[in-house]
Amino acid sequence: MLEIFADDMGVSYSQVRTYRYTAGRWPREHRAEGVAFEIHRILEKLEDRFEQIAKPPAHPRTGKARWTGDAAKRLVGWQVDTPRSVQEKVEAIHDLGSDEQVAARVATDFLRRPGVAFRAAGDQAGTPGNVPSEIPRLVDERVTQMRSGSAPARPRPSTGSLTWLQLSRST
Template sequence: MFTTIGSVGKDRFEELVTSSLDRVEMEARCQFAVGDAALEIEPLRPHGGHLPVAEPQLSVEESLALFAARLGVSFHTVRTQRWVAAQWPAEHRQTGVSFEVHRILAAHPDRFELIRNPPLNERTGLPRWTGEAAKKAVGWKSDQVPVSTAEKVAAIRDLAEGDEAVAAVVATDFLRRPDVAFKAMRDPTARERVNEAQFELAEEGGEDDEFTQDYVQTFSDEDEGDPIEDPVHIVRGFRKAQEFGDLIAVCQGFIAGAARLVPKLRCHDLTASQVAALTRHVEKLRATTDWIEHAVATGKVDLDEQLAQLLRGQ
């Protein structure tokens, strides 16, 4: 258990929470009071309704704008508080629940029942409404940093939604972790998908999979020979295979990322400094690919001084 929270002790923290909750409740009452006043000035009317015009009078917007100006607040604030007050009759407003939560839940068809059943807060272990919990209840996207496992998984899925290139790179990266791969293969559906992909690649002969083709061509010859090999040679072979696979994955990751991002430049009007920065990085990429080709052809991986200076940005 924490003895201090921030710069205060736990007891003082609880005192501040209690006093602040009172202020939050007071603020909610004040906001509802302003909303009720605005609602009295300009009640909500059905769409298409109208008032009999006996004499010239202000429009709804003009009346609310005048009210807001007299209070010294924005028209948007008054209009929002008026609408929220209309959605929450006094008998359905919940004491101890912020005005913000009432605002978020205001459009929910079962809001009166929903607000009486606050969800469990994973941070505090207490059932309590928060702005983030209310957003989840109505299906809004949360701005909060993911905390629970479910929230983190949902965030990753949202980021990779509709982008197969990103999903493939992320899945490949995660499956390189032995524990992750082991747990993933315990899932029957995941295991079935991997097996299906392997069968499809085998039937295609690897022609459409550059990684499989390069990998097989590179290491298949080394597997032929005596059935009993030196353990040191085996370990070195595993390490060599892993390093080769990592290099191919880096190349494929760059290609996938470029294929996703370059088409988006069509609508961009780049500045001269942005063009210069991209040109410098492209020059580094060309030099790096030349280095890779040279290393593959000669077995020499040392950087010459000119290339080293270029990669350092000199």
């Protein structure tokens, strides 16, 4: 029966099952008028969902109290589509960097920024497995060279070439 309904609507059977489950979690008297079905779906697993949906957070841009997909996802602890906080941005980068090739490329690109490399070396120094032990020394040497003006001028490494940290070993 649901398969026929799904076919008639032009959606998958699993989508109809999701709609049905969500509708079952939200009796008519507890559904929030003017709030998207998607928000109800996101909040459906909360025990206090009927109270929560009645208290929309302030919209970050307008300040007006209304639900957005990201606001609902924040409430339930899901990853948001548009990260705002530092932690949300870090989680998004970790998610994108779950592929080893992507992670290696991004790490290399980030470490090309002297300020980032210096901070990473300082934050992670002494943490086994996070940063090779020579990085803090290389960063210190490179910063000293840059400050004294003795660092050789060289073009910014292009994609796929050695990083500035690797290049500083040859100076």
